[in-house]
Amino acid sequence: MSLKKETLSDIQLHLSALRGDEIMLRKVLDSGKVHVDCKDEDNTTPLILACASGHTACVLELLKEGADVNAKRVTGTTALFFAAQGGYLDIVKILLKNGALVDCPSVDGGTALFVACQGGHANIVKELLNAGANVNAYMKDRATPLFIAAQNGHRTVLLLLLAAGANVDEARFDGATPLWIASQMGNDHIVKVLLQKGAYVDAIRNDGATALFKASHKGHSAVVHELLKYRPNLSLLPNGETALHAAAMFGHLPIVKQLMAAGSDLMIKNQDHLTALQVAKQQKYIYVVEYLMEKEREISLLCKGIAQLPRAPMSNISNKTIS
Secondary structure (H helix, E strand, C coil): CCCCCCCHHHHHHHHHHHHCCHHHHHHHHHCCCCCCCCCCCCCCCHHHHHHHHCCHHHHHHHHHCCCCCCCCCCCCCCHHHHHHHHCCHHHHHHHHHCCCCCCCCCCCCCCHHHHHHHHCCHHHHHHHHHCCCCCCCCCCCCCCHHHHHHHHCCHHHHHHHHHCCCCCCCCCCCCCCHHHHHHHHCCHHHHHHHHHCCCCCCCCCCCCCCHHHHHHHHCCHHHHHHHHCCCCCCCCCCCCCCHHHHHHHCCCHHHHHHHHHCCCCCCCCCCCCCCHHHHHHHHCCHHHHHHHHHHHHHHHHHHHHHHHCCCCCCCCCCCCCCC
C-alpha cells in the first residue's frame, strides 16, 4: 500500500500515537491494515507524533513493530528532533539506543541539539553531546548551539557547550556573536560567563554595532555593567555612533551615567555631527539633558581651572660639573 495516501486506519494510528492511546495503537497495528510508518501530507509518521507528544509506551511499541527511527518530515525533522524539543529525556535515550542519527539536520540546518539548547533542556543537551552531537554545528544563518543558548539565556546549557569545546566567538552571517546576542537580549548572567571564557568584548556586527552599543541602545544596565569590566571601546564605532549616543538617543539615564563614569567622551560627535547631549536634546529626554549639561559644566570648570594654574618656575640648572 502507498505510504502517502491516508486511509482510515492510517488516521487512527496517527491519532493513537498523538494521544498516547497505547491500547488503540496496538489494536490498529494488529489489524494488518496499516503500515507502521504511514505518513500524512507532511510525511509525519506515528513515531514522530508519539515522540513529539512524550508518549513513551507508544514509542516503544512502534519501534518494536519496526518503525523507522530516522524517518523525516518534509522539513527534515525527525523523531529525535521533536523528543529533544519537548524535553523528553527518556524518549531521547530510547531513540539513540535504537539508532537515531544524532546530527540529522532539518532543512534550515537545525538538529536535535539546537532545539534542546533553545528549550534549556540541559539533561538532553548532555545526552546528545555524549552521543557525539557536533557542538559547533551551524544553521543556514550560521547560528550555533552556543548562540541559541546565549540568546535564550540558558546558563547551564551554555556551560555544557563550552565544556564540550564550543567556539565562544563563532558568529552568524550578520556578524553577531553569542556575546552580542546575549547583550541585546539583556542576559547579563550569560554575558558574564562568555566574557570569563574569553569572548571578544568588541566584536562588531555587520552594521557596525558592538555588544556595548546594543546593550546601551536597549537599556540593559546590568549587561553594560558586565561589559565595562572588560574595557570595551567607548569611542566612535563603524556605525558612526558611540555607546553614549545610543544611551542618550533612547533616554537611558542609568546607562548614560555608567558610560560617563567609565570615561566616555562627552564631546565626541556622531555621523550627524551631534554630541550625545545634542542627541538627548533632540529627543527631549530632560533628565539626560540635565545630567549631561552638568557634566559639561564640570569639564568646562576643570579645564578653566587647569588653564589658570600658575606655571611652575624653571629650575636653575648649574653648568658646574658634579664631581
